[in-house]
Amino acid sequence: MELTANKFKANASKALVDAQLQKALGNVEKGFIGKRQKAADALPEFEALRDNARDIKNHVLAHLDLYLEEYERKVLAAGGHVHWAETAEDARRIVLEICKKAGARTVTKGKSMITEEIALNDHLSANGIEPVETDLGEYIIQLRGEHPSHIIAPAVHLNKEQVEGDFRRVHTHLPEGRDLSEPVSLLSEAREVLRQRYFAADVGITGANFLIAETGTSVIVTNEGNGDLTQTLGKVHVVVASIEKIVPTLEDTSQILRVLARSATGQDMSVYTTFSTGPKREDDPDGPDEYHVVLLDNGRSAMLGTEYQDMLRCIRCGACMNHCPVYHAVGGHAYGSVYPGPMGAVLTPSLNGIDETGQLPNASTFCGRCESVCPMRIPLPKMMRHWREREFERNLTPAVARYGLKAWAFFAKRPKLYRFGVSFAMPLLSLLGGTSRRFHSLPLAGGWTRHRDLPAPEGRTFLQAWAQREALKQETEQ
């Protein structure tokens, strides 16, 4: 997708007046937050599990090279293939080659953010191979030519009436009078249409929630079962996953699985948790003839050992955006990047560079709600602040903010001068506030007064008033 992260402000302003979007965004707040809380409250060891999950990933990241090599050995031993892709371009090329070799005309896809990151669909289409998204949300946005607005609920920005319109527009072979007024009827229609596509597809492409070093297994978690059909019905299964998806053992995987669905949707477990190890063996009733894993770096190894390393613990549950007041206000598309919300505000600058993405880590109130619900305890606000520091060092901070800050800091660092200045300014501002004791508009304060009044100061500053009171007290004591 085209990166428009630095148009965030303009994107956001549009989103704020988009009535359809605003209606749909209400579902994020209503749908996810209470369910997560309930699931967390129901599990006494939930907080301890979060600690464990964090520790497991920290351990992996400290020894990532060793675990990746171990994982590769196990995949090969199970009869699979491993492809190392340093960049998005490498990954696209590798996947296309596999598809071409399989003589593929259509490929089915399980829901995968990593294939969004490498813009795989466009690449396949451009090369005459039709990608078919099988996750309901992904299927809908593919019909609309859109990108996911949420990492686990890609079509959360839409209302069911919009989906009905899309289905009627595209599924012209179905009777016109059919009832599509309920989500369940939309789901069954999508199922019916997609069922044919699974059988016709030559290759199935999925992402992975985990790659298990101990066994060479890829794991996907889904609620629709589409991922399972995608990876078992095609002749070839291609897993595209980034290198930090590694976990050492099956036991570690189950530990993290216990926090994943609870944090994401409030389920104890997602409906399907599927483990794939290599291609179909002789005695297996089904499975692909070929099993490929494309391991993508795309900037991640450069994050190791930096102040952004903790971001590589992310398991893509979406809890941060589900709880983010900014995301609630503007939705995922406003971020103008593959990954929206707080995790995107940290990860996107790592992947695309801060020059093109500086708006994102700035668009946060630092309310900290994301960090408070992150199952992997990723200090998201702290890392957004680090990005602001990188910006400031390189003079990327907008000039108005920079000079304003510098002027303020000049006084803040000189208490005597500061005291002298404010002892005149505040009483004057107070006077200007008049009897209503507020400002409806004020020069240089338009950002504030556009939407709200500015309460006028009381008059003398506290330190002025305090000094006078103390002086008076001393006089009376004498």
Add this chain to the structure above:
Amino acid sequence: MTSSEAKAARQPRVGLFATCLVDLFRPSVGFASVKLLQDAGCEVHVPVAQTCCGQPAYNTGDRADTREIAEQVIEAFEGFDFIVAPSGSCASMLKKHYPGLFAGDAAWEERATAFSDKCHELISFLTDVMMVRDTGAALEAKITYHDSCSGLRELGIKEQPRKLLGNVSGVEVREMTDSDVCCGFGGTFCVKYSDISNAIVTKKVGNIDTSGADMLLAGDLGCLMNMAGKLKRQGSDVEVRHVAEVLAGMTSQPPIAGSGK
């Protein structure tokens, strides 16, 4: 030694970090803080070498200025037994973020850590350190309390103000929906992303309205000015005050918003 000197010797010496917003916009909160601290048995000092905790610079990524300001605050306040601020956000800056500014400079880091250990937000200091249960205030009001983000999530302030408010005679607490969700202030965020901030505060003000309360309290003046500004713009007559004003029984000063003017 006179008896008053003996009493003073036992009193913890508290440096009041008024915070820039209280200092400039609402001195009443400073005086309310002083009263609450003195009533709790503290000897209160207000060093004049205070301006701001440095958050505007810190959150803009300007580490150098932040550090200089932090050094100034530490120098002015490190001699006290406790440093108390009537703001969760500024107190958290002093308590949780200062030591990190000096990472790699062992001497300053140690000094900053020793300083940070003594820093507290006002209300939690009263309840958790001075063991205050009842401030003796009385007020006929239906209040609703907004949990400011830094105080809530970085300092764990949630029950403390509610406990003290529960003992203010005449006060009825009406919890609003999502009291723990950000009001949209976020320091410079509210002017940098004015439209988004507006969407967030509009939601907050809606929740304040439906709570049925006639008074909104919180422990951070930034959030209060944001919510008060929106309430005023909407013509609401919900009175807005800092929680310290009510707990100290000092509500004679006109509220930040409300009273219909």
